[in-house]
Amino acid sequence: MSVLVVGAHGVAGSAAAEHLSSHGRAVTTLARRPVALDDGGAANDRRHLQADLLDTDSIPRGALSSITEIVYAGYAERSSFGETTDLNARMLSGLLQALERDGAAPERFVLMGGGKSYGEHLGPYRTPAKESDPRLLGPILYNPQEDLVQAGVRRFGWSYTVLRPDGIIGHSLGSPMNILTGVAAFAVLSREEGVPLRYPGSLAGWNALHQATDSRILARAVAWALDAETARDEIFNVTNGDHFRWRHLWADIAAFFEMPPADPQPLDLASHMAGLGGVWQRIGEREGLREKTLDDFVRWPFVQGWMDTGYDMVQSTIKIRLAGFGDAIDSHQSVLDHLFGLREAGYIPQ
Template sequence: MTHSEQTRTPLSAGDDAKSVLVAGAGGVIGRHVADEYVRRGVPVRGLSRRPVAGARWHHLSVDLLDADAARTGIEAAGDTTHLVFGAYVERPTTREQIEVNSALLRNALQGLEAAGAPLCHVTLYQGGKAYGAHLGYFNTPAKERDPRLIQPNFYYEQEDILRAAAAEHGFEATMLRPEGVVGYAVGNPMNILMVIAVYASISRELGQPLRFPGTHAAYDALYQVTDASLLARATVWAGSEPRAAGEAYNITNGDQIRWRHLWPAFARHFEMDYAEPQPVLLAEAMPQYEDLWNEMVVEHDLVSTPFRDLAGWSFGDFIFRSGFDNVTSTIKARQHGFSDCLDTEDRFIELLQALATDKVIPPVA
């Protein structure tokens, strides 16, 4: 039994949910949440534009950017009691991010209202951007009561939309703030696990040592991650815990790491030599290895996935060049009843092994 299995919350958690709609079910967060509710025997519909391979729940193909399509597509989810909102669209400017991601949430809520859904609870995901992690240095450990920044942010806009709708229609809402979510999902630009897994696998295939590709400042800074399965358990908890109504919570594994310590552990796992960090822009370096990866897929009988969907190299560059401490306090969640935690180094190794077992990346031996 793995450590993550040992720390799971009881199966009774989440009994309040009669029917769950997960928006963004194809992403790393949404997929794990949908699977967790299914594991607990709760009916789940997963909403995304494209079907999700291997899904154990009913898929709804809906484009939330189209208000009319959203209203029509969500008609089938008229019995939804819990909405889990993990949909996200990347845009190059702050204004565009606010416009498009606000529309996603607004259309989902209006679609459920039109369907007459007996909505009881909505979980909305935020993240370190709420504290300014995307801007540079921010005060740590960040706490949920910290004031908003003067910088516009789509998290703020979405939260305001959700709180207003909750007050008008009588449902509860909880905001969860993970950092660096790790878990298996493809086509998701913000998943550092897949960046590490594919980068290490290609380096190993090339006969190179494993090198941290970021800056020395990032190599030594404190960082934290959130395991996707832990976040899924937090989501179930938030949807059934009265104290979580109207609250925001930082949700991470509960420890902090330095890449200085983890990358040698990754090298040992992959049975590779380890060399000193060498800053490399992954977004520039890695696309050239698409043909090599396709050869590796054939050689090792791996799951065939378009190379562009495997890893978000630009996201990896951002994380591995963030030369400041990124730490949020999880005390509030613990005080309110969610005490789940994981050892990040152990969990990374478990997940890397699982990727090999599932033939997403080549086996070590």
């Protein structure tokens, strides 16, 4: 089987590509950026296509002809929900056009969705959210993508699975949706400035019940979805299997960085951290970090959005468990594992 992983530099796509290739699948990755071993991108033993899905001519003719499975984790962001939704639908349409052009006959398609399908970005929503919940009035990022993939059943003859993780914890750089690098950068900068670690989100966010999906859990769910008959033409929530509150997790993060925690101090992160790029560069040069540009390491608006969310974010994972996938991890341990990984890889100091 030959699997195409789209969005191979993002936190979801990079984990999926690594897991699938390490478990015997022939993996081709596709992304706008070139191969980059140090940011979770495609490794040298995988074929990589540097291409823009908005320009199908950028995908070499015939490059997709032998693809039998697809994992789609591509994502691009614009200033409004409407623009972002339209852009991502056009990207997926571009891939489908290229597949048709090359005469590809994929048998399986796994689409990476998320909690926006339940409107968690809009405000308090029905919890626990279930895959059977009715759609919301758009623009909702994943609705047009799901429609395109479902239409592909008739167009290409594939079966599909939609996976809906939430708050993916893992390693990727330059990704617009990565909470881990934001937490790490905030802690490192606070320590450098000699101040205690204070939660920078809203007080409501500090207390709310949240959830996350470890990228390793998600990668294993992708592999399961490609193989399991019970995953055919289904939608599944996939999370770590537990929930957490920042007020409890924060002490563990402070201990990891050997810092004293202190009372929360809500901040406008994008503006407040804008003046600390030079401090990050100084740390990077002194410690020999791989990424010395703060803006390339973290996307503050995403960090702000998650930490300010002051209502419960809870998805039911009963459906995927009953279908046969039951992998789980403690979310506190997940965050600490990946912070350790960032440290070992040289992205944050010892």
